[in-house]
Amino acid sequence: MVRLMDETGFSESDGGQTPGLMADQGAVKPATDDGAYRVLARKYRPKTFEDLVGQEPMVQTLENAFETGRIAQAWMLTGVRGVGKTTTARILARGLNYEVPGVADKPTVKLTQEGTHCKAIMEGRHVDVIEMDAASHTGINDIREIIDAARYRPATARYKVYIIDEVHMLSNAAFNGLLKTLEEPPEHVKFIFATTEIRKVPITVLSRCQRFDLRRIEQSKLIGLLRRISDAEGIQISDEALMLIARAGEGSARDSLSLLDQAMAHGAGAIEAEDLRQMLGLADRARVIDLFGHIMAGRIEDALGELQAQYEVGADPAIVLTDLADFTHLVTRMKVAPKSADEASVTEAERARGREFAEQISVRLLSRAWQILLKGVQEVQAASKPLAAADMVLVRLAYAADLPDPGDLMAQIKNGQNPFGGAAPSGGGGAPAGGGGGTSAMAVGMNYAPGSSGSGPTMQASARPQLSAIQGGRPAPQGVPQAAPEPQAQPAYNLKSLYDCAALASEKGDIPFKVKIQRLMRLVKFEPGKIEIQPTDDAPADIAGEFGRKLTEWTGQRWFVVVSRTQGRPTIHEEQEANQQQLLSDAKSHPTVAALLAQFPGARVVDVKVQVTEEDDAALADPMVSDPLLSEALGDDEDD
Known part of the structure; x- marks a missing residue:
């Protein structure tokens, strides 16, 4: 703040x-x-470091640096939009050039009164504080002008300060041209960079700057x-x-x-x-809470009517779903951390009814609702008819709200147990009683797993949740369900690396995505059910989500794929290229090959093929070998 x-x-x-x-x-x-x-x-822009409340770590670092004379040559300010990156850069330039005749004549963070250069710096018109918008000055020629001008001392101030906003927009040539001057600038030159996309800034530039992450308010x-x-x-x-x-x-x-x-x-x-x-275009929070109650109680008709009513008074369907997701998040926090209900941003209606829902709904159901809403917001934003898309999301959410976990359901059915506890489904989903003594048939439908796209069908029952007591709904009638059909067994997949995932993609016939795995993903961490990757620069923005959905569809198990900031290992393609180059190097250094090359001037080694022996076949069968795609390059025997 x-x-x-x-x-x-x-x-x-x-x-x-x-x-x-x-x-x-x-x-x-x-x-x-x-x-x-x-x-x-x-009008209400900060002017001193004391005004930057909430940025204490940065202010403390700068204060110690100024007092000890350990002033860096460059700073990198990053954070979301509107947290004060450019303003902080101007205040930092003011502190570097702070000068009050007879009072202060050195860099400081204690800007107690307006100095000689302060007004011009804060208004962005000082001759020695040059501000440049990298979005409109992206080329090497713009950086060349900075490099040429940096040689000359400042006209009136202590330091010549270059403030480059949105620095991630610079071209690769511009970044490379700036490196030498950035690492060894003249003593009278300082650089201050600001960016909202820190991942797009080359590591070679980041390593030459002190980085400060400005916090959200x-x-x-x-x-x-x-x-x-x-x-x-x-x-x-x-x-x-x-x-x-x-x-x-x-x-x-x-x-x-x-x-x-x-x-x-x-x-x-x-x-x-x-x-x-x-x-x-917002919806009334009280009406959003009512809509949440209708959905969790399975009252689909009431939920659709409430959404239509909010739409008619100007509410955006995507914003309604976003508010539903926010309230789902709030209820989940109240369940696992009850003190979160006391925050000032929570209204009294949200606090009272949120606690009521938190006592009745399990974390599993809340997590499932969150997944459906998160995906549903994206669908509504991309749909040509947002209201119709929002209706379908609510229908999906209402029918999935009370479903048991698919894995637990299948396990109970396999073990001959009745996962529904003898209760017939309500809300019109069950079949009428037959002639067998008043028993009712259990309605079993097919639906896709929440939170996944294109996953295999799982059996679901249309039983309503236990919220009928607090929402005024009727309890479900009791009955004896019929035996559910035996689920089809899916093959087990033991995935241990990206090589296994690429092999699975090849087995499923998805060659384009196999190429993506090999060329666009750097593995950071691989665990059962969870993969951390670092996408390459030319990878699609949604490659992690697509990867997780495909693995879930192919294996029948839930897989989460997340993007990590940690530097990953080389891609499969890069490793293959490196292995091939190593084989070529080893072959060229082999005495026999070297003698042949010397005997035939102009000859060169263009390829190396490794003969796989019986021992190598045994090694491939070893479960410790997790690199099936590189089996043709197996072995480090230089005699091959």
Whole structure:
């Protein structure tokens, strides 16, 4: 979070205090001399390190560095949008060039009064503090200008500071051209980089910078910030409306202030929660909770009617599903960490009903609902008819809410147990009683496993959950179910490496994805059911999700594939190339081959094929050998 101060004397602090206006100030002064309006994000911009509340580790590091004279030549500021990266860069440039005649004449983080260069630096117009937008200056020629100008000393300030925003947009040639100057710059030159995509910055650049990760602003602190700014602007706004803005801002001060600006124009001096919902296309949180209750109780007709009603008053179906996912997350947190209900961002309705749901719903059902909603939001956003897509997500969620885990269900059926406890399904899913003494038949349907795409069908029953008591639903009638059909046994797969996964893709006939496994994935960690990979630069953005879905479909077991920031081992293709090059090198150094090459000038070794012996066949049969795709390159015997 940031503490903000503007020209009016308003200072936003972290303690939840009321804003302090100057004694001789009756109203907020115009932001500029000519009376032009300045948006809140610029008007209340931090100006000192003390204003950067929530960034204490960075401030402490800089303070110690300035006091001991250990000032780095470059800094890398990273974080989500709107947390103050560019503003922090300007404050850092101000601290480097801080100078007050007769008071201070060295770099410091204690900017107690405005110095000689402070105003020009904070307004972005100082001749020795050069700001460059890398999004519009991406080429090597732009970097060459910086390199040429860096040789000359600053005109008036202590340091010549280059602030490069969105540095990840520079081209590879520009990055390479900057490396030498970045590593050994002149003593009077400092670099400050800012980026939202730190993974796109080459490691060669990161290794030459001190990196600071600016944190998101907590919702409770963001609400306090918005309240103080609203009071300073003379705007009446309800607490619920502030909470909606803070949630929509997602930890970004700039996004939240931009929404507050828009709400001030929309409300014309008074802002209520209902006005803000219409402006943002949000659904009423109480109605979202009602929709959640309908779904968990299996009342599909009521759920679809509630979604239609919210849509008719302007709610976006994708946002409704997002709010449902948020409430599912809140209920899950209340179940595993009850103290989370006391957070300031939680309304009284969410707190009361969330605790009620947390007592009734298991973590397994909540996790399943979260998976379906997470995938459903993406489907609605990509659909040509969002409302129809949202309807289908709710139907899927309502029918899956009470289902047992597929693995447990199959295990119980295999063992001859009745997984439904003798209860017939309710909600119209069961068949009418036959002539066998009033018993009812159990309805068994086919559905795809939640959270996966294209996975094999699993048997499901249409029994409703145990929430009927708190939602007013009717209990399910009792009956004797019929025997479920015997599930088909699936072959067992013992996957231990990416080589096994590539071989499985080949076995399933999915050659394109086999090539992706071999060329676009670097393995970081391989565990049963979980794989950590580092995709290559040219890999699709959703390759991890696609990999997990295909493994789940092929094996019948749940696989999670996650993207890791840790550097992975080379890809299968890279390892194969390296092995082949090693074989060529070994062959060239063999005495016999060397003699042949010497005997026939111009001859060269173009390929090496290894003869597989009976001992090698035995080695391939060894379960410890997990590299079937490289069997043709087996063995390190140089005599081959």
